[in-house]
Amino acid sequence: MTSFPKKRKKLISDNGIDTRYRERIYTCPKCRDTGFIEREDGPAEKCGCFKKRESEILLEESGMSGILEKNNFSVMRTDMMDEDTKAHFLKAADLCRDFIASFDTDYRNILFCGTVGTGKSFLSACIASELLASYHSVVYMSAKTLFDNLADAQFAKGDAAAAAAIRDRIYNCDLLIIDDLGTEMTNSFVGTELFTIINERFNARKPVIISTNLELPLLRDRYSDRIFSRITGSYDVLKMCGPDLRSVI
Secondary structure, eight states, rough: OOOHHHHHHHHHHTTTOOOOTTOHHHHHHOTTTSSSEEEEEEEEEOOOHHHHHHHHHHHHTTHHHHHHOOOOOOOOOOOSSSSSHHHHHHHHHHHHHHHHHHHTTOOOEEEESTTSSSSHHHHHHHHHHHHTTTTTEEEEEEHHHHHHHHHHHHHSOOOHHHHHHHHHHHHSSSEEEEETSSSSOOHHHHHHHHHHHHHHHHHHTOOOOEEEESSSSHHHHHHHHHHHHHHHHSSEEEEOSOOOGGGTT
């Protein structure tokens, strides 16, 4: 007489049912939806899915999530550009794709500089969107929001624990994007924090992308020589050119 388990197995097989149908299906197989990956040589570490969700929450809180929804490679347009501007922009876009492709193996930073509306924030958002989709943690903030958050953490305004958590994400996320550097009110606090961010993330081999409307000489004049030296010495400088594309879209 055939046993019940064997009958069940045969019925499952005869009806084309996956034998793993009783197994739980996890959204993230790495951590099995716990958010943490156990390590034999130390405490559990946050899984990529956990860090990705943290980044998404921080983006929502900073008001930048809408930028990523509207700006990605799938909506990239070059039809309104003249030939020289188009060639220059596509070259910059290719470098951004290379940055994404080699993100886990090749440490690089990017400085986008140029006038308003030349695609600096757009390309930054494209990179952020792609890396978030592949479970990397990305913090994308305007310079003003970034330094406001750091000031809250420094001077314990409001929820100190929440402010400290934001500071931790800024320093430890996989990628930090500082948008519109130079639009914030620059003072000694900003200068010190900017250098500390750039220097500590450089030492930890954690990439940074900065966009600014300032030309390099103005960037040097506005911030310290050591900040300027660190940026120009360890960043790919992409100078964006052309008319303000936002006025013709």
